[in-house]
Amino acid sequence: MLVNLGTFDKKSGRKGKFGFPFSRGRYTPPEFIPDDTKKGEVAVALAFVSTILPYRNVTGFRLNENDANKGADVFVFEDGKEIPVQISRLTFNYFARRKKIAENKGRVFAELIYNEIPVPFIVHIQIMPQDSYSEPLKNLQASQRNKIEKKLLQVAIEFVKKSIPLLQQPPYEHQQYWIKETELKKYFSSITIQIVPKGFYSHHPNYKSIHVEYAFSNSGYNDADVKKTLDKMYNRKNEGLSETLILWANDYELFDRDAIVEAIVKRFAETTFNEIFFLAFHENVHIWAIKQKGALVTEIVKSQPKRTH
Secondary structure, three states: OOOEOOOEOOOOOOEOOOEOOEEEOOOOOOOOOOOOHHHHHHHHHHHHHHHHOOOOOEEEEEEOOOOOOOOOOEEEEEOOEEEEEEEEEOOOOOHHHHHHHHHHHHHHHHHHHHHHOOOOOOEEEEEEEOOOOOOOOOOOOHHHHHHHHHHHHHHHHHHHHHHHHHHOOOOOOEEEEEOOOHHHHOOEEEEEEEEOOOOEEEOOOEEOOEEEEEOOOOOOOOHHHHHHHHHHHHHHHOOOOOOEEEEEEEHHHOOOHHHHHHHHHHHOOOOOOOEEEEEEEOOOEEEEEEEEOOEEOOOEEEEOOOOOO
16 A cells, blocks of 8 residues: 655655554544635634733733735733734745645646546545655746646546556556656656555545645745745834734644744844744644733643543
């Protein structure tokens, strides 16, 4: 059976995690902050207020309907005053954008493949680009990009057609095709298909029985990526209209929390914000006070208990 053994991560310099592209029980993405910007700001603000409540005289918050020109995203009620707060997601190499595109493309590809060959059992198809940290074909004109994707789908459909009879003959539980076509090989390395075992659910978008993993949403990064991202965020957020800045990230995207905290402390050592906090979300939330009333600290303030399902 094909598994993801977590090959060496060229961006982070670390070995990836072992994992199957499917699991028992319905799969839930590891983040729980909504994609919608306003809903996400509410979720982050709620987690922040709930966490600091025992330590500060905070009574609630409200959304700012007009947050243009570096305006506040929310106002936190503290000591009878409204404190303007900016909220910003920390992510590297455009991960959030790439993940959304990868999921949308996966659904489209799954439907197009199914329309040509309605596979009678659930399968997982992985389309592997040459670079899993950037969007393939991004720099091409739309007409050229569409031409290459059409060719990619033709190759995928032919591969699936040939693989289905083999997949029904144990032990052939997966098949892999190394792309040979000159034009496609510039951007894509392989296509893999495997059966999703009965009683398991795929982690990736689907159309009926076909799940497609368009695999360019790797979350890897290196020190240069961290510096570049924090420089960009500093330039966007500093000298704004808010007193407090809340940075947040999905914890599963972070390889080393402490290193990220240190990098934030270093970049925001001089800033117009009175306070800066960093929140990392996964099954719980960890919060660091990066800057508090003029003092730089890196201690974890509080960690909320894990969610129950």
